[in-house]
Amino acid sequence: MTGRTAVNIKYFVPGPTELCERVLKATSTQVISHRSSKFREIFNEVRDLLAGVYATDSGNIAILTGSGTLAVNSMIYGIMKPGERALVISHGEFGERIVRALQARGCLVDVLRSKEGDVVDLNEVREALGKTSYRAIFTTHTETSTGVTTRYLPEIAEEAKANGALICVDAVSSLAGEPLKMDDWGLDAVSSCSQKCIGAPPGLSFVALSDEALKSLRSDGVPPYLDLQKYFEYSKDGETPFTPAVNIIYGLLEALRILVLEEGVEGRISRLGEVSEKLYSGAESLGLTPLARRDVRSRTVVALKLPENIQASRVIKEMREECGIVIARGMGNLREKIVRVGVMGYITSKDADAILEGLEIALRRVGGA
Numbered sequence: 001m002t003g004r005t006a007v008n009i010k011y012f013v014p015g016p017t018e019l020c021e022r023v024l025k026a027t028s029t030q031v032i033s034h035r036s037s038k039f040r041e042i043f044n045e046v047r048d049l050l051a052g053v054y055a056t057d058s059g060n061i062a063i064l065t066g067s068g069t070l071a072v073n074s075m076i077y078g079i080m081k082p083g084e085r086a087l088v089i090s091h092g093e094f095g096e097r098i099v100r101a102l103q104a105r106g107c108l109v110d111v112l113r114s115k116e117g118d119v120v121d122l123n124e125v126r127e128a129l130g131k132t133s134y135r136a137i138f139t140t141h142t143e144t145s146t147g148v149t150t151r152y153l154p155e156i157a158e159e160a161k162a163n164g165a166l167i168c169v170d171a172v173s174s175l176a177g178e179p180l181k182m183d184d185w186g187l188d189a190v191s192s193c194s195q196k197c198i199g200a201p202p203g204l205s206f207v208a209l210s211d212e213a214l215k216s217l218r219s220d221g222v223p224p225y226l227d228l229q230k231y232f233e234y235s236k237d238g239e240t241p242f243t244p245a246v247n248i249i250y251g252l253l254e255a256l257r258i259l260v261l262e263e264g265v266e267g268r269i270s271r272l273g274e275v276s277e278k279l280y281s282g283a284e285s286l287g288l289t290p291l292a293r294r295d296v297r298s299r300t301v302v303a304l305k306l307p308e309n310i311q312a313s314r315v316i317k318e319m320r321e322e323c324g325i326v327i328a329r330g331m332g333n334l335r336e337k338i339v340r341v342g343v344m345g346y347i348t349s350k351d352a353d354a355i356l357e358g359l360e361i362a363l364r365r366v367g368g369a
Helices: 021-027 037-054 068-079 093-104 122-131 153-162 211-215 228-235 246-263 265-285 312-323 349-367
Strands: 061-065 085-090 108-113 136-140 166-170 189-193 204-209 301-305 338-342
Touching: 021 246, 037 061, 037 204, 037 246, 061 068, 061 228, 068 093, 068 166, 068 189, 068 204, 068 228, 085 093, 085 122, 093 108, 093 136, 108 122, 122 153, 136 153, 153 166, 166 211, 204 211, 204 228, 204 246, 246 265, 265 301, 265 349, 312 338, 312 349
Parallel strands: 085 108, 085 136, 136 166, 166 189
Antiparallel strands: 061 204, 189 204, 301 338
């Protein structure tokens, strides 16, 4: 064991991403009152920049203090009420979390599930919509547990609209890393967070709504902290209903300025795509197989199947101790079968080279054990 410390370890997990120095410095600014005019300026700029990331002109963006799960749950509780029926298109562990949250809300839930590394066929969605009336359809854009991305969201939205349903998306691992055009695609509710592709500290999440979804928000039986109506009421005045994570908002603002005003959202998506392609190609040369089929492989979460005789935890241990690189193992029944690399934030092509080198060293050591 090399005895590496956190200082010289690089993290490439599927969130939170490592931060650049400018964002780190921004978070260290002195706290101000969240009811001050200065905070309102910061809050409104954050919301305006987020609108550019979401590609929406509606301005209906709630900023919550909590992880991406809070945003997803708030979206569910705001859109649905007990007894209403929802269709979930599930591609892995986070799709199943949506199912459980809907059930906790008291909703009736139908589920379409894909095979590991694949997505539900669009025709299955059409068939389900042709048989049953739904208040809303829920799905993940990028499924963090399997590294697949649903690339037919516009088609799902079109089918939803034709059947009188809203389309609600967990974009926690995709916003600013995969193409997503909220208005052009006709999406009604999209939840995400600060600590992944945007490249800000963890602790903030967002829900963007279409005008139609905003008009039909529910508050009955919704815990106050999840009540999106409260957030939108306060956001009219550039405030939040509860004390926000002020310093994280400083960091988010700097990260959004880098993303939107300097690199550009399309530039960020392109760079992350180039890095992920390098990882996919290099991993295959090492004998690893991407879990997701090519046309649904995520740009932001590279999931790689390991040989049957090698456990993910052993590969991760070797990479950390020998190379100072940390990646993630799988989730659920894929826990020891795959490794996952987060291609988010400020990752570079050189980082991809280091990850591939670490994988090669780890596989050699584990395979020869």
